[in-house]
Amino acid sequence: MELTGAEIAIRCLQEEGVEYVFGYPGGAVLFIYDALFNQSKVKHILVRHEQAAVHAADGYARSTDRVGVALVTSGPGVTNAVTGIATAYMDSIPLVIISGQVPTRAIGEDAFQEVDAVGITRPCVKHNFLVKDVRDIAATIKKAFYLAKSGRPGPVLVDIPKDVSNQKAEFSYPASVSVRSYHPAQNGEMGQIKQAAQLLLEARRPMIYSGGGVILSDASRQLTDLVRLLGYPCTNTLMGLGGFPATDKQFVGMLGMHGTLEANLAMQNCDVLLAVGARFDDRVIGNVEHFNQEKRKIIHIDIDPSSISKRVKVDVPIVGDVAHVLGDLLAVLHSSKQKPEQQALAAWWAQIGEWRGKRCLNYKNSDEIIKPQFVIEKLYEATHGDAFITSDVGQHQMWTAQYYKFDKPRRWINSGGLGTMGFGLPAAMGVQLAHPGAPVACVTGEGSLQMNIQELSTCKQFRLPLKIVLLNNRYLGMVRQWQEFFHGNRYSESYMDALPDFMKLAEAYGHVGMRIEKPSDVGPALKEAFARKDDLVLMDFRTDQTENVFPMVPGGKGLSEVILGEEL
Amino acid sequence: MRHIISLLMENEAGALSRVAGLFSARGYNIESLTVAPTEDPTMSRMTIVTSGSDEIIEQINKQLNKLIEVVSVMDLSEGDHIERELMLVKMQAVGAMREELARMTDIFRGRIIDVTDKVYIIELTGSGAKLDSFLQAIDRSLILETVRTGASGIGRGDRVLKL
Ligand SMILES: Cc1ncc(C[n+]2csc(CCOP(=O)(O)OP(=O)(O)O)c2C)c(N)n1
Numbered sequence: 001m002e003l004t005g006a007e008i009a010i011r012c013l014q015e016e017g018v019e020y021v022f023g024y025p026g027g028a029v030l031f032i033y034d035a036l037f038n039q040s041k042v043k044h045i046l047v048r049h050e051q052a053a054v055h056a057a058d059g060y061a062r063s064t065d066r067v068g069v070a071l072v073t074s075g076p077g078v079t080n081a082v083t084g085i086a087t088a089y090m091d092s093i094p095l096v097i098i099s100g101q102v103p104t105r106a107i108g109e110d111a112f113q114e115v116d117a118v119g120i121t122r123p124c125v126k127h128n129f130l131v132k133d134v135r136d137i138a139a140t141i142k143k144a145f146y147l148a149k150s151g152r153p154g155p156v157l158v159d160i161p162k163d164v165s166n167q168k169a170e171f172s173y174p175a176s177v178s179v180r181s182y183h184p185a186q187n188g189e190m191g192q193i194k195q196a197a198q199l200l201l202e203a204r205r206p207m208i209y210s211g212g213g214v215i216l217s218d219a220s221r222q223l224t225d226l227v228r229l230l231g232y233p234c235t236n237t238l239m240g241l242g243g244f245p246a247t248d249k250q251f252v253g254m255l256g257m258h259g260t261l262e263a264n265l266a267m268q269n270c271d272v273l274l275a276v277g278a279r280f281d282d283r284v285i286g287n288v289e290h291f292n293q294e295k296r297k298i299i300h301i302d303i304d305p306s307s308i309s310k311r312v313k314v315d316v317p318i319v320g321d322v323a324h325v326l327g328d329l330l331a332v333l334h335s336s337k338q339k340p341e342q343q344a345l346a347a348w349w350a351q352i353g354e355w356r357g358k359r360c361l362n363y364k365n366s367d368e369i370i371k372p373q374f375v376i377e378k379l380y381e382a383t384h385g386d387a388f389i390t391s392d393v394g395q396h397q398m399w400t401a402q403y404y405k406f407d408k409p410r411r412w413i414n415s416g417g418l419g420t421m422g423f424g425l426p427a428a429m430g431v432q433l434a435h436p437g438a439p440v441a442c443v444t445g446e447g448s449l450q451m452n453i454q455e456l457s458t459c460k461q462f463r464l465p466l467k468i469v470l471l472n473n474r475y476l477g478m479v480r481q482w483q484e485f486f487h488g489n490r491y492s493e494s495y496m497d498a499l500p501d502f503m504k505l506a507e508a509y510g511h512v513g514m515r516i517e518k519p520s521d522v523g524p525a526l527k528e529a530f531a532r533k534d535d536l537v538l539m540d541f542r543t544d545q546t547e548n549v550f551p552m553v554p555g556g557k558g559l560s561e562v563i564l565g566e567e568l
Numbered sequence: 569m570r571h572i573i574s575l576l577m578e579n580e581a582g583a584l585s586r587v588a589g590l591f592s593a594r595g596y597n598i599e600s601l602t603v604a605p606t607e608d609p610t611m612s613r614m615t616i617v618t619s620g621s622d623e624i625i626e627q628i629n630k631q632l633n634k635l636i637e638v639v640s641v642m643d644l645s646e647g648d649h650i651e652r653e654l655m656l657v658k659m660q661a662v663g664a665m666r667e668e669l670a671r672m673t674d675i676f677r678g679r680i681i682d683v684t685d686k687v688y689i690i691e692l693t694g695s696g697a698k699l700d701s702f703l704q705a706i707d708r709s710l711i712l713e714t715v716r717t718g719a720s721g722i723g724r725g726d727r728v729l730k731l
Contacts, residue, residue, distance in 0.1 A: 126636070127637075305634075309623070
């Protein structure tokens with residue numbers, strides 16, 4: 001039987017086992033919405049802004065190992081989605097975004113709501129397609145899912161002109177797909193893996209540094225086995241948190257700009273560094289020249305060859321899927337008679353212990369004023385460290401990364417690469433839909449929350465009982481911190497004036513609002529909020545306005561040029 | 569250092585802009601870029617002349633390979649290869665200059681492919697350097713316009729770029 005392009009598109013989503021589509025209708029996608037209406041397998045979540053549709057699909061994907069799907073209309077629908085797409089691209093998140101386009105004959109005529117979707121998204125997608133023939137829709141969507149999920153994942157956009165969505169064709173969903181120009185690596189080169197094992201065994205000051213690739217490839221079990229087998233220290237990047245359990249004694253904390261002293265100094269001073277699914281970016285190793293001053297051998301495992309030797313020169317590159325490569329590396333190590341040199345290792349741990357002894361994450365708590373770090377510690381207690389936590393971008397994000405000890409992968413959901421304020425709330429919606437009944441909290445700031453606050457309405461409609469932990473410091477805190485440190489305390493436009501009453505705002509959207517002003521109320525408020533299993537609770541914590549995130553490696557500096565809390 | 573990179577890609581709308589966009593987005597140099605379909609109409613072949621440190625050239629190769637529509641990439645300058653470029657030069661050709669230009673064209677093994685009473689169009693192929701030296705050898709004030717294709721390159725012997 002012949003189906004319309006719109007019906008074919010929806011059938012494809014069904015075939016892919018898509019549970020949810022996050023979207024917003026408009027002229028160019030009316031046929032697709034009509035096709036959605038006539039079925040019940042794929043559920044549609046109506047957001048209040050297309051950016052949120054993509055972030056929600058993204059949160060869904062990050063917290064599962066599935067592809068997130070968004071549907072937007074042409075023109076402004078697409079441009080609104082771009083921030084979401086770029087966010088997913090920077091963090092390699094598998095998404096398929098279907099966008100409507102003006103009818104084929106109108107393309108190029110500056111038609112109403114026309115934008116060159118393929119052109120405007122080209123730099124921030126893994127790949128994109130404009131489907132000009134209804135007979136190509138099924139094969140294109142099949143390819144889109146395959147490309148999004150395989151290799152180094154990423155967002156793929158499929159742009160469908162309105163007329164194409166209304167033309168008819170025979171539907172058959174391809175059983176398999178192959179793209180002749182695309183062959184993502186699976187297994188690493190065995191010779192390289194053996195060389196890596198040898199280097200690791202001979203290390204005297206070893207370090208294991210893992211990133212988002214471990215999460216994306218579901219390799220945390222292999223990573224954990226490896227770290228424990230060797231007995232070496234392990235650090236995670238902001239994107240890699242949960243890849244190795246944060247409560248493990250071999251975990252030295254997050255590294256990078258706001259990483260722990262011990263993680264950063266161990267990075268800087270190690271003699272053999274194993275980098276796993278991480279990319280040595282500027283927020284992680286700071287100044288490359290400074291990093292290169294210390295000589296060390298680097299083993300780098302990554303699925304994307306272009307991530308290897310991009311910023312630092314690597315001695316043993318291994319291109320392959322992290323889970324596979326770690327599996328092979330473990331097998332080689334298990335079969336080797338050689339064991340790590342225990343004396344050197346003990347001395348190295350002693351050195352790390354000394355750095356740890358500085359307790360760089362200590363902060364001065366107060367009876368009078370709520371310290372943001374304290375809220376995160378209480379959040380950790382209230383959720384037994386087992387919640388899904390999304391965040392926005394700013395100080396609150398860093399405090400969450402530092403003080404919520406993630407033991408499991410896919411629990412920490414944040415925009416690391418693009419640093420998109422406004423990510424947290426919509427991402428949490430996607431997480432909650434993927435994990436009904438699970439505790440999901442969004443830690444945010446009053447600046448970030450207002451960037452997609454309209455989604456409180458979506459949460460009401462779909463009964464998403466999120467817990468919003470608002471660390472309200474009445475400042476664009478991270479901006480204020482940089483202005484304090486680097487711009488002579490000139491707080492240019494970083495004060496958030498005329499804030500809404502967030503408690504009433506939550507109520508206006510039909511949710512529960514709380515305002516918490518005393519440190520002694522923090523724990524009880526969180527407990528109460530999480531006990532309200534069916535309600536979205538927005539907790540407005542009035543926090544210390546002047547608190548800063550420490551430690552800090554200022555931009556452009558090296559990992560050992562760190563500012564600690566007590567130094568100021 | 570100057571590199572000449574050959575690549576095969578799907579002959580699809582937009583593929584060229586992905587390559588061009590990659591170079592501008594990542595700040596890589598492009599000295600020239602030529603592209604046309606191959607004997608297999610589903611594929612195009614592109615030759616890019618670029619320059620950069622070894623690290624940058626390595627990244628360019630990797631980033632090109634990462635583009636979904638790119639089938640294969642070869643850095644021709646890593647081995648023996650042949651490079652050719654085509655140039656058309658339109659020149660004022662009157663009086664004694666007509667003879668002189670014909671002679672120079674001959675020396676450079678070019679051809680005069682269009683003749684009017686005042687103008688010659690000269691066709692020349694060769695390496696970029698050869699085309700440059702032709703332009704240096706003639707009276708530049710007589711040049712009305714020039715057009716060059718940019719280099720096309722191919723590996724020697726059994727260095728073959730294919731699917
Ligand atoms: C969309 C967007 N615009 C601007 C920025 C720059 N920026 C980074 S952190 C920050 C302040 C965030 O303030 P808030 O959400 O209140 O969090 P806080 O730092 O106070 O915890 C800003 C403006 C950004 N990351 N994203």
